[in-house]
Amino acid sequence: MKHDRILLSHGSGGKLSYQLIHEIFLKAFGNEFLSPLNDQAVFSLPASRLAFTTDSYVVNPIFFPGGDIGKLSVCGTINDLAVGGAEPLYLSVSFIIEEGLLVEELKMVVDSMSRTAKHAGVKIITGDTKVVERGKGDKLFINTTGIGVIKDGINLSPLLIRPGNAIIVSGSIGDHGIAILSHREGIQMKIPVESDCAALHGLVKDVISQSNGILAMRDPTRGGLATTLNELVSSSGCGMIIEESAIPVKEEVKGACEILGFDPLYLANEGKLIAIVSKDSANTVLEAMQKNPLGRNASIIGAVVDAPQGKVLLETSIGNRRILDMLSGEQLPRIC
Numbered sequence: 001m002k003h004d005r006i007l008l009s010h011g012s013g014g015k016l017s018y019q020l021i022h023e024i025f026l027k028a029f030g031n032e033f034l035s036p037l038n039d040q041a042v043f044s045l046p047a048s049r050l051a052f053t054t055d056s057y058v059v060n061p062i063f064f065p066g067g068d069i070g071k072l073s074v075c076g077t078i079n080d081l082a083v084g085g086a087e088p089l090y091l092s093v094s095f096i097i098e099e100g101l102l103v104e105e106l107k108m109v110v111d112s113m114s115r116t117a118k119h120a121g122v123k124i125i126t127g128d129t130k131v132v133e134r135g136k137g138d139k140l141f142i143n144t145t146g147i148g149v150i151k152d153g154i155n156l157s158p159l160l161i162r163p164g165n166a167i168i169v170s171g172s173i174g175d176h177g178i179a180i181l182s183h184r185e186g187i188q189m190k191i192p193v194e195s196d197c198a199a200l201h202g203l204v205k206d207v208i209s210q211s212n213g214i215l216a217m218r219d220p221t222r223g224g225l226a227t228t229l230n231e232l233v234s235s236s237g238c239g240m241i242i243e244e245s246a247i248p249v250k251e252e253v254k255g256a257c258e259i260l261g262f263d264p265l266y267l268a269n270e271g272k273l274i275a276i277v278s279k280d281s282a283n284t285v286l287e288a289m290q291k292n293p294l295g296r297n298a299s300i301i302g303a304v305v306d307a308p309q310g311k312v313l314l315e316t317s318i319g320n321r322r323i324l325d326m327l328s329g330e331q332l333p334r335i336c
Contacts, residue, residue, distance in 0.1 A: 001019055001020070001023050001024070001103055003016075003103060004102060004103055004104070005099075005100050005101065005102055005103060006020075006097050006098070006099055006100065006101040006102075006103060006106065006131060007099060007131070008099050008131055008133065009131075010097070010129075010131050011097070011129065011130050011131025011132075017129070020129065021037070021129065024103075024106060024107055024110055025110060025127065025129070028110045028111055028113070028114040029093075029110075029113075029114055029117075029124040029127075031123050031124075031125065033090070033123060033125035033126070034123075034124065034125050034126060034127075040126060041090070041092075041125040041126040043090065043125065045089070045147070045149060046149050048149040048150060048151060048152070049149065049150040049152075050086075050147060050148070050149060050150070051081050051084045051085075051086035051146075051147070051148040051149070051150055052145075052146070052147055053077060053080040053081055053084075053145065053146050054077075054143065054144070054145040054146070055073075055076055055077055055080060055143070055144060055145075056141060056142070056143045056144075057069050057072055057073040057076065057141065057142045057143075057144070057336060058138070058141050058334055058336075059072060059180065059334055059335060059336055060138060060139075060180075060184065060333075060334035061180075061183060061184055062105070062109065062139055062140055063105075063108070064179055064180050064183045064184075064195055065179045065182075065183055065192060065193065065194040065195060066175075066176075066179055066194030066195030066196065066197055067112075067194075067195045067197035067270070068108070068109055068112050069109055069140060069142055070108075070109035070110060070111075070112035070113035070116070070142070071112045071113065071115075071116045071197055072195075072197050072270060072336060073093070073113065073142040073143075073144045074091065074113050074116040074117050074120065074122075074144065074199070075116060075120075075197050075198055075199045075200075075270060075271070076144070076221065076270060076336065077091060077144040077145070077146040078091075078120055078122060078146065078199040078200070078201055079199065079200045079201070079219045079270075079271075079273070080146065080219065081146050081147075081148040081201070082148075082199075082200050082201035082203075082204040082217075082273075083156070083200070083204065083217035083218055083219050083273055084148075084150065084156055084217070085150050085151075085154040085155070085156045085204070085208065085217070086148030086149060086150045086201075087148050087149050087150075087151070087201065087205070088120065088121075088122045088146055088147075088148040088199075088201055089122060089123070089147055089148055089149060090122065090123055090124075090125045090146070090147045091117065091122055091123070091124045091125070091144050091145065091146050091147075092124070092125065092126045092127055092144065092145040092146075093113065093124050093126075093127040093142065093143070093144050094127055094128040094129070094130075094142070094143040094144075095127070095128070095129045095130070095140065095141075095142055096130050096131075096132060096137055096140070096141040096142075096143075097129065097130070097131050097132070097137065097139075097140055098131075098132055098133075098134060098135075098136065098137030098138060098139050098140065099131055099132065099133055099134040099137075100134045101139050101140060105139075105140075106140070109140065109142075116199065119199075120199040120201065122146075138334075153212070154208060156214060156215065156216050156217055157215070157216055158216045158231075158232050158235035158236045158276075159235065159236065160215040160216060161215055161216055161232065161235075161236035161238055161276050161304055162215075162236075162238065162304065163238055163304050163305050163306040164278075164279050164303065164304060165215060165276050165277060165278060165279060165303065165304040166276070166277050166278070166279055166281075166282035166300050166302075166303055166304075167229070167240060167242065167274065167275075167276055167300065167301050167302045167303060167304065168274070168275045168276075168277060168282065168285060168286055168289065168298060168299065168300050168301065169220075169225065169247065169248065169272060169273075169274050169275075169298065169299060169301050170200075170203065170272050170273045170274075170275070170289055170294065170295040170297075170298045171196070171248060171271075171272050171294070171295060171296070171297040171298060172196075172248040172249055172250045172253070172272075172297050173220070173224065173225050173247065173248065173249055173253075173264055173265070173267065173269055173272060174224070174249060174250075174253045174257065174262075174264035174265075174267035174269065175193055175194065175195060175196040175250065175253060175269065175271075176195040176196055176197065176267070176268045176269050176270040176271070176335070176336070177224070177262070177264075177267030177268045177269075177331075177332055177335060178193045178252075178253050178256045178257070178262075178267065179193045179194055179195040180195065180268075180332065180335055181256075181260070181262075181332055182256065187256075189252060189256060190252075191251075191252040192252075193250070193252050193253060193256065195270055195271075196269055196270055196271035196272060197270040197271055198270070198271035198294055200219065200271065200272075200273055200294060202292065202294070203273070203289065203292045203294045203295050204217065204273070206288055206289075206291070206292050206295075207275065207285055207288045207289055207292075207295075209288075210284055210285070210287075210288040211277070211281045211284045211285050211288065212281075213277050213278035213280060213281025213282075213284070213285065214275055214276075214277050214281070214285060215276045215277060215278065216232065216236075216275075216276040217273050217274065217275045217276070218231070218232060218273065218274050219269070219270075219272065219273050219274075220268075220269050220272060220273075220274055221268050221269060221270060221336055222268050222327075222335060222336060223266060223268075223326065223327040224264070224265055224266040224267045224268060224269065224327065225247070225264075225265050225266075225269070225274070226263075226265040226266050226312065226324045226325070226326070226327065227266065227326045227327045228274055229242065229274070229312045229324065230312055230324070230325065230326045231326075232274070232276065233309075233310050233311065233312055234310055236304075237309055237310065238304050238305065238306060238309065238310075239304070239305045239306065239307055239308045239309055239310065239311050239312070239313070240302055240303070240304055240305065240311075240312045240313065241302050241303055241305055241312075241313045241315060241321075242301055242302035242312060242313065242314050242315065242324065243301060243302055243315050244314055244315060244316050244317050245317050246299050246300065246301045246302070247264075247265070247299070247301050248297045248298075248299050249264045253267075262331065265314075265324065266327045266331055267331070267332070268332065268335045268336055270336060271294065275289075276304065279303075282300055286298055286299075286300055302315075311323055312324040312325075
């Protein structure tokens with residue numbers, strides 16, 4: 001492209017739009033579904049149940065340690081499918097680009113999305129591009145929609161959660177939130193923290209293949225572990241007791257939280273999942289997670305109880321119990 005920055009004309013539908021689509025998006029994402037450049041993608045799916053999800057990504061900054069908005073958008077949508085037990089197949093991608101964005105930055109984001117999708121074995125098969133005036137878009141917003149298939153025999157839902165179930169988290173929490181905050185604010189840390197941004201469908205597949213005792217899964221993104229657990233108890237009508245000492249948190253994340261006044265339980269994650277499993281299956285699921293690189297620090301962090309209904313209790317390191325509520329307000333804006 002002869003322009004080094006995005007112009008409003010790139011969203012006009014004319015020659016510059018044509019160049020943008022062919023020289024950046026089609027070059028990176030081209031496949032048999034996308035390359036005809038129809039107004040829709042036509043494809044076949046296996047005869048099975050479908051999972052369908054959509055999400056938008058507005059992270060600031062768009063590049064951060066361990067990832068970028070492109071990788072984040074692909075992984076985030078894959079993970080929303082995966083925690084429902086689905087095998088992700090296809091994604092759509094829509095870009096809202098602010099006038100003035102460097103074309104080179106856009107290429108970097110698109111290339112990152114392409115690499116992430118190919119590594120995950122999914123295809124980006126349709127999309128859209130819009131350009132907004134300078135000052136109206138904060139560089140780049142991305143919306144992704146995903147379709148996946150759920151094999152027979154897999155049924156995950158918070159409605160299946162019962163007292164006695166075990167609660168497992170797949171690894172250390174708070175990495176993404178601290179990575180974004182430290183990079184955004186220019187905070188120098190002795191041990192830099194990278195985002196945990198990763199596609200989790202391989203981990204989910206490994207776990208499901210080893211046990212049919214998994215009842216529900218979620219990825220604790222915005223609002224963190226605490227908020228996601230509250231969502232689960234709200235849906236199930238049960239309660240939970242969580243052991244603070246069992247929750248994996250990296251020392252550098254703990255240190256950053258102590259200095260900055262954050263609670264890691266409420267920080268965003270982009271490469272972790274929570275699994276609610278039958279008591280008898282807990283050790284099998286834990287071992288399966290720990291054999292996968294994305295779950296090597298997995299831990300059983302608590303149990304589902306019958307009361308207090310709809311509440312999450314945290315058993316602290318000094319033996320007290322306190323209510324672990326949902327996140328109140330916006331802890332870190334523009335995080336994912």
